[in-house]
Each structure stands twice: as C-alpha cells, then as structure tokens.
Amino acid sequence: MGILEVQNVNKRFGGLKALHEVNLTVEEGTVHAIIGPNGAGKSTLLNCFVGRLKPDTGSVVFNGTSLLGLKPHEINQAGVSRVFQTPEIFGNLSCFENVMIPAFARRDGSFTLNAVSRLSGERSIQEKAMHMLEDLNMGDKAGVQADQLSRGDKRRLELAMCLVQEPKLLLLDEPTAGMSRGDTNTTVELLRTIASRGITMVVIEHDMHVVFSLAQKITVLAQGTPIAEGLPQDIKGDPRVQEAYLGGAHL
Amino acid sequence: MTTSTKTDTLLLWVFALATLFGPIILAPFGAGYPDLLQKFAIFGIFAIGFNLLFGLTGYLSFGHAAFLGVGSYTAVWSFKLLSMNPIPAIILATLLGGLFALVIGFITLRRAGIYFSILTLAFAQMSYNLAYSVLTPITNGETGLQLDQADPRLLDTAFGIEYGAALPVSSLFGLDMNQTWTWDFMGWEIQLNAGFYVCAVVLILCFWIAMRIFRSPFGMMLKAVKSNQNRMNYTGLNTRPYTLAAFVISGCYAGLAGGLMAVTDPLAGAERMQWTASGEVVLMTILGGTGTLLGPVLGAGAIKYMEQIFSAFNKPELLDFFSFLPTAIAEPLVSVLALFVGEGWHLTLGVMFMLIVIFLPGGLMEGFNRILGLFNRRRGAAGKHPAKTPAAAE
Incomplete structure (x- = not known):
C-alpha cells in the first residue's frame, strides 16, 4: 500500500x-x-x-x-504540497514573508482570524521560516521582494515554501x-x-x-x-x- | 522591542498628538473650525476602513457608502429609541454596518475583480433606492430621518434625563456634542469642539486597530490574497473567509463613520448611500496612498480641505485676487479659472487626481517617501554612512 x-x-x-x-x-x-x-x-x-x-x-x-x-x-x-511549472509565489511580499505564510498555514489551519498577535512576536514561525531560507541558501535574500528574484531563485523560494510545511x-x-x-x-x-x-x-x-x-x-x-x-x-x-x-x- | 514596533509606537504617538492638536495646527490654514475637523476625522475613519479591504486584499468595493448610510440611520434610531448618548449609537452603528457587510460580502465575494466591484455597486444603489422608496417607514424617505421631541428615548427616560421643550442634541453624559469653546491663541481663534473630540478619540482608536491588523499574521494573509490567490489555495489557506473578514471589518469602520456623522449632526439622509459617496472614499484612499497606514487619512483630509477651499471661491473673489493684472488679461484668465472653483471644484479634484495617478501612483505617501529618500541620500552621502531606506513613513 x-x-x-x-x-x-x-x-x-x-x-x-x-x-x-x-x-x-x-x-x-x-x-x-x-x-x-x-x-x-x-x-x-x-x-x-x-x-x-x-x-x-x-x-x-x-x-x-x-x-x-x-x-x-x-x-x-x-x-500535499505542489511546486508549479512557473513558480507561484507572493510577488509583492518579501521572501521571508513568503515562507512565513505556509508556516502559519501549517500551524493554524486554513483560516484563523489572527489579528491580535504581532508578526514580530511570532518567534517560532520566524525562526522556522529563517531556518528554511538558510537551508536553501537564501538566507541573504530574506528581505528581498520575491518579484525581484531570478527565475532559479523563485523556484528555490517556492520549494522553501513547500518544504516549510513538512x-x-x-x-x-x-x-x-x-x-x-x-x-x-x-x-x-x-x-x-x-x-x-x-x-x-x-x-x-x-x-x-x-x-x-x-x-x-x-x-x-x-x-x-x-x-x-x-x-x-x-x-x-x-x-x-x-x-x-x-x-x-x-x- | 524590535525597531519596527518602536517606529510604530512613535507613529501612533505622532498621529494621536497631531489629531488631538488638530484644531490648533490647522487654524492657520483656515481649517480649524469644528465642522471641517469633524469631516476630517469621520472620513479618515471611513477611508482607513476602506483601505483595510482595498489596500490589503485588492478587492475594490464600489458600495461602501451603503454601510455609511446604514451606520447613520442606526445611530439616529438609537437616539430616537434609546438615548441621546453617542456611545450606544456608535456601537450599534458599527455592529449593524458589520452585519450588513457580512450579508453583502457573503454574496459579492464569490466574484473577484471588476465583477466584485459591479456587484457591490449594485447592492449599494439598491440600498439607496430602497431607502427612498420601500423603506420609507425606517428611513423617512426624502426628508431624511430626524429627531423629534416626542421620541421615546427609553434609556434616557429610565435614567430620568429630560430635554425639555427644545429638540435634544446628542450628549456624552451631559457634554453636548455641539458645544464649542473658543480661545484666542496668537491671533487665531481656536475652536475646541466636543463633537470633534469624540470623533478624534475614535479616529485614534481606529488607526491603532488598523495598525495592529497591518502588523499581524492576519494582515499578512490579506496582503497574500492580493498577491496570489492561487498560491494561497495550494498553501492550504482558504481565501474566502479572509476576504469576508476584511470586508466585514471594513464595513464596521464605514458603519462607525456613518454613526459619527449622526452624532455630530443628528440627521440621516439616503444621499449618504449614493454611489458618489462610495466613489469619494476610493479617491481618498488612492490619493493618499493605497495600502499604507497613514495615506487614507491624508487623502480624506486633502479632499475635504480642497472641497472647502475651492468650493468657497467664486468669480468675484478671483477678480479681486487678480486685480493687479490689466483687465484685458484678468477677465479671460478669471473666466477660465472660475470653471475650477465654486460649483466646479470637482474639476480641480479631477485634475489633481489624474496628476497623482500618473506621476505618483503610490499617492501622497509615495511623494513623502520620495522626499524623505532624497533627504536621507543627501545626508548619507555627507555623513559617509549608509542611509537606511525610509521604511518608517508607512
């Protein structure tokens, strides 16, 4: 099976x-x-x-x-996570935010009205996302807007977004x-x-x-x-x- | 505390102080009188709320005036039935605005893009026409909903508050909303108005809530909705509840703004629901800077200020102003310029809007950021240390 x-x-x-x-x-x-x-x-x-x-x-x-x-x-x-033929990423957000979003989705499920907590206070998610980016050698690009990446890096970012969900x-x-x-x-x-x-x-x-x-x-x-x-x-x-x-x- | 939280706290303090000292700061510009200040605060709230939907999720609603109108009617009914105290009025207006948004959003958010805009516009126009026709028992049709000495005001009666023979005014535990203290300050007449201060406190609170939403995981999800809904779905996120929540919060803000309109002037008419009012808040948000925290408030202020200045001007004043020119030049010049003032002030607004959209697509906030950037670059070059990008002025 x-x-x-x-x-x-x-x-x-x-x-x-x-x-x-x-x-x-x-x-x-x-x-x-x-x-x-x-x-x-x-x-x-x-x-x-x-x-x-x-x-x-x-x-x-x-x-x-x-x-x-x-x-x-x-x-x-x-x-089940999916990587697309043309990378589907959140173009106008930073790479770091791009990876934090799937990490939140994994932790909090498909919808949470999480408007009270601060992003800057979400230590565990931040560490997880940063660790993931570093793991794929993208640590230095954490603050870069995802649109600005090269094609190869966009693919790498999309992979990071999928992998952070384990x-x-x-x-x-x-x-x-x-x-x-x-x-x-x-x-x-x-x-x-x-x-x-x-x-x-x-x-x-x-x-x-x-x-x-x-x-x-x-x-x-x-x-x-x-x-x-x-x-x-x-x-x-x-x-x-x-x-x-x-x-x-x-x- | 991280740097971003520090910047935010600073921004909030500056905003709060600027709002509370508004009557003094704006007096030299001829904008320090209660009526206009109240409009600044109320439309500021309306635009902040609109921006939470449009700026973050990218869903362009063309029907937000409906929630504004609902808020006004609710507040006036609260005055009539419950109490002249503004607190129940604005709470009920907020709740009902949100409830309306929940119903309308549930239906309209099935579509995105232009279809969503058209659906919201249709709903708002429907509400407007209903308010004039079928719903006359609730809205009092063309005359508008007004207070009456014979209103029951159950809570006021229960607490033994009497208003005598005069038409009652809304009052916060005895503080009348139309009460104004005037004060002479360096030659300017400063007018401190109770109604404005209620609006100002609510505005600061609304700004703070919007700031918290911007900086929360929820806010980031809303930005992600604008960026790529497909990726959101394949990331395990359901976009519908996110957009609906944003729509309802935004509807609450609009209802609250409508309620405050009734607090400062206890009258509600259907024209508040007309599409022109929906369009106005779109202009305010875009003019100030879509998706920024401060932009919508600035946009609302700019438009209401221009309305006041340009609509007050007329041909005689213009002739007077250009009296130093020979008549042969002054006459034609004035006849052209006269088109842009008085009744035609919308022409000025249109020209300004076009200029902003073409040259500063990020609105007034982009303009400020560019100026700040120039300033920082110059200072950075002189001081030989790398200038930080101006992330502060959001």
Whole structure:
C-alpha cells in the first residue's frame, strides 16, 4: 500500500481522452517520476491529485483518505504540497514573508482570524521560516521582494515554501523547465538532498537527465495511458518508451 | 522591542498628538473650525476602513457608502429609541454596518475583480433606492430621518434625563456634542469642539486597530490574497473567509463613520448611500496612498480641505485676487479659472487626481517617501554612512 494510490482514473475533455485507465502507486519515501511526450496527460494527472481537476471516474487515495471532491486548500492541509511549472509565489511580499505564510498555514489551519498577535512576536514561525531560507541558501535574500528574484531563485523560494510545511508528499511540475544547464544541475542537487531526507516526491519532467538522476521509479505516460513502469535502468531500455518518444504517436 | 514596533509606537504617538492638536495646527490654514475637523476625522475613519479591504486584499468595493448610510440611520434610531448618548449609537452603528457587510460580502465575494466591484455597486444603489422608496417607514424617505421631541428615548427616560421643550442634541453624559469653546491663541481663534473630540478619540482608536491588523499574521494573509490567490489555495489557506473578514471589518469602520456623522449632526439622509459617496472614499484612499497606514487619512483630509477651499471661491473673489493684472488679461484668465472653483471644484479634484495617478501612483505617501529618500541620500552621502531606506513613513 503506497502513500498515493491512483486507480482506474479517466478524464475526458470533450472528445479528447486526456487520461485513460491510469493506475499508479507511489511508495512512501521514494521519488517517483512521471514522464512522457507532450500532451501525454502528465499535468492533467497532477491536477487530479491537487483538486484542480476532478477525474470522471476512478479513485485517488492519499494516506488512506480519498482526495476526490476536496478543495485545493483541503488537500494541502492533508499534507500535499505542489511546486508549479512557473513558480507561484507572493510577488509583492518579501521572501521571508513568503515562507512565513505556509508556516502559519501549517500551524493554524486554513483560516484563523489572527489579528491580535504581532508578526514580530511570532518567534517560532520566524525562526522556522529563517531556518528554511538558510537551508536553501537564501538566507541573504530574506528581505528581498520575491518579484525581484531570478527565475532559479523563485523556484528555490517556492520549494522553501513547500518544504516549510513538512509535506508528506511533494509534487513537482517540471522543476527545471526553462532553466540553464547550470541552474538545472543546482536544482537537481537540491532535490536530491531533499529526497535524501525521506520526503516522498512525484516529479513530472521532460529532461531525461534530471529524471534518471532523481527518480527511483518511473511511470511513462503516452496518450493518457501508462505504457511502462519500473526502475530507471529498465525504462531506459524499454522499446515501447523509445517508440513513444521517438516514433511519435501513430494510431 | 524590535525597531519596527518602536517606529510604530512613535507613529501612533505622532498621529494621536497631531489629531488631538488638530484644531490648533490647522487654524492657520483656515481649517480649524469644528465642522471641517469633524469631516476630517469621520472620513479618515471611513477611508482607513476602506483601505483595510482595498489596500490589503485588492478587492475594490464600489458600495461602501451603503454601510455609511446604514451606520447613520442606526445611530439616529438609537437616539430616537434609546438615548441621546453617542456611545450606544456608535456601537450599534458599527455592529449593524458589520452585519450588513457580512450579508453583502457573503454574496459579492464569490466574484473577484471588476465583477466584485459591479456587484457591490449594485447592492449599494439598491440600498439607496430602497431607502427612498420601500423603506420609507425606517428611513423617512426624502426628508431624511430626524429627531423629534416626542421620541421615546427609553434609556434616557429610565435614567430620568429630560430635554425639555427644545429638540435634544446628542450628549456624552451631559457634554453636548455641539458645544464649542473658543480661545484666542496668537491671533487665531481656536475652536475646541466636543463633537470633534469624540470623533478624534475614535479616529485614534481606529488607526491603532488598523495598525495592529497591518502588523499581524492576519494582515499578512490579506496582503497574500492580493498577491496570489492561487498560491494561497495550494498553501492550504482558504481565501474566502479572509476576504469576508476584511470586508466585514471594513464595513464596521464605514458603519462607525456613518454613526459619527449622526452624532455630530443628528440627521440621516439616503444621499449618504449614493454611489458618489462610495466613489469619494476610493479617491481618498488612492490619493493618499493605497495600502499604507497613514495615506487614507491624508487623502480624506486633502479632499475635504480642497472641497472647502475651492468650493468657497467664486468669480468675484478671483477678480479681486487678480486685480493687479490689466483687465484685458484678468477677465479671460478669471473666466477660465472660475470653471475650477465654486460649483466646479470637482474639476480641480479631477485634475489633481489624474496628476497623482500618473506621476505618483503610490499617492501622497509615495511623494513623502520620495522626499524623505532624497533627504536621507543627501545626508548619507555627507555623513559617509549608509542611509537606511525610509521604511518608517508607512
């Protein structure tokens, strides 16, 4: 029994079968990559995990509770954090505030009318946020407005925001998309460090180099259906995978 | 105590002293008389509350005048039914303003952006029209709700307070709200008015509460709503209760302001609910500086002061003013300028608003911060020590 169990998930957009009979099990403490050519349904599947989309049929069970019908904030409160393809951060707040907000969300739940206490008096949250920023080598940027960061730092900040919540499951949507080779390597190193602490991750990625250096298990999607699943070395040599990527989508 | 808390305490003290000494400070500018001072304080409260919603969450309400009107009606009814004491009147006005905001906010906050603005505008106009028509038994329609000698005033009767044959005035345990002490100070006539001081104390209290909200985790969440609602949802935060809470607090402020209007002048009319009043508070907030603590109060003061100055001017005064010029120049000049004063003072307001939005999008507060920044940079260069950025003047 994995931490995330996906069974027989189907999703249609009009005439398009975006997902067809998807079955997937993510084991606790592993990095699970979902790869596949453009339009294979990777992002659709991820959106089904976080409550942005609702599958037409099938079930998504996280840690024993069904995620179907839950709102995004409820799913996050259950322990699922998500990093977006283009970093979603609070642009006009400082990096420090950006990390404090998720820390408050973890401590106080989805809504608290906490207007009486002072931010400057919230020592434990402040320490936690500062520690998190330092952990990701962003301690010197705590006072910088998040808008002013470079692309790579924005991604790093978003990761800090997710990690400060101590999620049980971290979802990453193309964490290195649009990054330079150097930035990609730093990000991969960072993700490896995070993975080594035992946080379960699901990664969607195009970059094979990233996938093979991170993942312990890989699921290959093509046209909304999983066509292969296994260890990285098995997937590398699988002819079906090579066909999906190189041979294109013949009918 | 951290530096930011120290700065805040200092700001609060300066604000409180400036407000309490308002009648003296503003006397040289011809703004030291009770009627105008009361307007400064009341619209200051209204704008502070509006800014808590618009400045922090970015939700632009175009219907805040409805809560102002509700507050006024509630206060007058409190005078009629309970007591001429302003305390129950403003408490009830605040509560009812908040209650109205809860109902309207619950419906309108389902939408964001322009749709939210239009929905709030629609609700306010609906309230305005209802006050004129169906609700006449409560609002007394066009005449406006007024006091009457025959009003029951249950609490006053219970405590044996009599007002005799004259129409009663609101009074705080015997201190009449329209009482003014005049005092000659270095050639200026200083007018200390009881009604103004009630408003001033409430204003300081409101400013303090707003400051605490700005500096609280709740305030930070409201800023996060403005910044990125999507990220909030995926961070486990439910944005709806946050926006609703901000809307209700803001409605309470508006109700309180409306109540104080009735305290200083016990009369409530439906025109207070009209969209022009909703628009005015938007102008005040933007003119002063959206999302800043002090900005809305400054904006409210600036607009009410300009209204007073420019609407009092007329063609004869202008001709008098330019009498040193030859008639051939003075006449056409005055006929152009006359458009901007008296009845047409809104034209001046419009021009000024455009200039501010184009050149100082952060409002008057941005202007002050720029001046402070210039000053600091010069001092920093001279003293060879790095100048700190002026974070104080918020």
